[in-house]
Amino acid sequence: MSDPICLINNTPDGGLVVCKExxxxxxQITQSVVVVSVVGLYRTGKSYLMNRLAGKQTGFALGSTIESKTKGIWMWCVPHPQKNDHTLVLLDTEGLGDVDKGDEKHDVWIFCMAxxxxxxxxxxxxxxxxxxxLEKLHYVAKLTEHIKVKSKPKRGDETYNTSTEFMRVFPSFVWTVxxxxxxxxxxxxxxxxxxxxENALKLKPEGDGPNNIRNKTRSSLRDFFAVRKCFVFERPASTKKMKKMDTLCDDDLDDDFVKEANTFCSYIYSSSKSKTLRGGRVITGxxxxxxxxxxxxxxxxxxxxxxxxxxxxxxxIQNSRAVTEAVDFYHSEMIKKVKFPTETQQELSDIxxxxxxxxxxxxxxxxxxxxxxxxxxxxxxxxxHEYGELVTxxxxxxxxxSRKAISxxxxPLEEKVSVGTYxxxxxxxxxCIALETAVQEYKQEEGLGLMSEEALAAYLSxxxxxxxxxxxxxxSLTEAEQKIKEEQLKRDAVEQQNKYLEEEKKIQEQLIRDQQKSHEEHVNQLMIKMEEENTRNREEIQRTLDAQYKEQMRSMQEGLEEKSRKMQQEIDRLKQENQKKKKSCVIQ
Structure with missing residues (x-):
């Protein structure tokens, strides 16, 4: 993409709509994607960071007035600078708290979508x-009201929709000041x-009153985001220059700002993971x-x-499409690569x-x-079925x-027979001499394919x-000689029939081997994918466990005993789940 385009737009009635373009x-993006979203109050320079990540000076609208430029969510897909098999998807969101908009609910949904x-x-x-x-980031505290892991948990799923489950699926969090x-x-x-x-996110001892309100956003950030990172940027340039940020090069900006901006981009490129859903399932474009x-x-x-x-x-949606695309691929490739007829079933089988x-x-x-x-x-x-059709x-x-070649x-032999020459x-x-000559010529003919013996056997019969x-x-032949010739005729017919049957047997045996090989290939590729997903799932659980351990230690240091006790329960549950995943991997 040379320029960003709108991904999610605002409707006149305040709703959201996904843009078709x-x-x-x-x-068109079948690669895995790394998706980086930026959110924050309007007129805080979000778009500049996104342009920087895209490696461009211009792209997302910057603006130099008090008016919010970005509406809805805009998207820019660029090649990932460090991962050749990934696409970097940058999402620039509408500024939160726009006074002209004055719609708190709309801001919450923009934040949730990000x-x-x-x-x-x-x-x-x-x-x-x-x-x-932190009070301006109160949207975090409302995430559990606007996002569910399971919409209607079944019995035994009581652990769903807890902060731990959100932590497992939520993105890493980067605060840029x-x-x-x-x-x-x-x-x-x-x-x-x-x-x-982390010091700013310290909680006060629990109780009624101001501390509970103060703790809510801080606790949500700590409970929902396992990975947290912070960057602080000095002012990039003078106020006058900043009005033209999209025209400034690095030499026009403060050195410390440029250094931190480069550090920020390097961190995003190297540390941002592929977008996954629960269970380590990787997402494509x-x-x-x-x-x-x-x-x-x-x-x-x-x-x-x-x-x-x-x-x-x-x-x-995706699996139905995957089946169709795989079958279409098979069909088009086979048509390209197979020249009918093949000389043997093995030749077709290999392709x-x-x-x-x-x-x-x-x-x-x-x-x-x-x-x-x-x-x-x-x-x-x-x-x-497709293969069966090709075999047929x-x-x-x-x-x-073969019939054309036989004809x-x-x-010439049949013409002589018809006029009684013999x-x-x-x-x-x-x-017999004429017949044998014709048979040898036929067998020397190339390109007749794997059914040439069958066609010859059928014709001779x-x-x-x-x-x-x-x-x-x-x-001229005696009765005894005629008997011998008659027996020879029968033997020749049986021999030719056996040749055909042997060829047919080879074909059927090859088709059975093809089925076995096909099944093994399906299983092998499935197992590789399952193992990759299990590995990512265990990494997801371990990442959450590590974050929970750290959070428990912090809670104990801050004197939050009840929070520490609840976290221990979540830690124990995650350990059990991790053990189950390891066992299921062995069973699979």
Missing amino acids: ALEVLD VLLSSTLVYNSLGTIDNTA RDFTLDLELDGKTITADEYL RMLATLAQTYVDAISSGEVPSLDNAIDSLSR HSAVEKEAISVFIKGSFNDVEQTYQKQLQTQLD QNKEQSRKL RMFG MCPGGYSEF EKSDIGRSILAADS
Whole structure:
């Protein structure tokens, strides 16, 4: 994409709508995506950071007035600078708290969409991280009201929709503080920007009154985002220059600002993970398009977006599409690579195996959450059918060419038979010589395919009575000689029939081997994908566990005993789930 386009637009009645053009762009992206969203109050320089990540000076609208430029959510897809097999999707969101808009609910949904779609969420603010700044980030505390892991948890699913489950699926969190003028010091010691953020998120002892209100946003940030990072940026340039930020190069900006901006970009490039859904399921661009549409549809209908509902919807759409694309790929590649008829079944089989392997790979890459392998079984059935059709076509083409060759090579013989040339003394020997000559010419003919023996056997069987008639009419042969010749005729017929049957047996045996090989290929590729997903799932759980351990330690240090006790319960539950995942991997 040379320029950003609108992904989610505002409707006149204050709702949201997904833009068709953006969906079409995402639909072409079959790579995994790293999705970075930026949110924050309007006129805080969010768009500049996104342009920087895109490696461009201009792109997302910057603006130099008090008016908010970005409306809805805008998208820019660019090649990932460090991951060749990934696309970097940058989402620039409408500024929160726009006085002209004055719609708190709309801001919450914009914030929720950024959380739902991204693998890294950047929150951009001005000045310092103080109580006022945290109060402006109150949208975080409302996430559990506007996002569900399961829309209707079943019995036994009580753990869903807890802060731990949100932590598992939410993006990493990066707070960028702009126009920062303070020294990073605490209690007389120099601290890092990350320590500055964590200190600002300290909770006060629980109880009624102001502390509960103060703790709410801080607690939500700590409970929902396992990975937190902070960058502080000095003012980039003078006020006069900043009005033309989209025209300034690095030499025109403050050196410390440029240095921090480069550090920020390097961190995003190296640390932002592929967008995944619960269970370590990686998302491609086209899947992201479906997710965006699913979430917006839920919001438009007045429902709370559910991650599991989105997974179910994505599974149906994506898996059906993956089957179709894999079958289409197989069909087009086989048509390109197979020249009918093949000389042997093995030749067709080798091409089939190679193309089928690629077709299965197309499905595996495009499939999503095919838990019971329902769609993969559909694929196997359809590929078996496609292959069966090609096998039939191959045979028919071979028969057709073989019959033409027989007609051409045995035609002169049949003409002589029809005028009685061989119905005379010694005629049978002449007939046999002519017949053998025609047979040898036929067998030397190239390009007749794997059914040439069958066609010859059928022809000779059909014409066997002619040979017997000529033999019976040959008065030069004694009765004993005629008997010997008759036996020879039968042996020749049986031998030719056996040749055909042997060829047919080889074909059937090869088809059985093809089925076995096909099944093994399906299983092998499925197992590789399952192992990759299990690995990512365990990493997801371990990441959450590590964050929970740290949070528990902090809670204990802050004297939050009840919070620490609840976190221990979540830690124990996650440990049990991790053990189950390890066992299920072995079982699979």
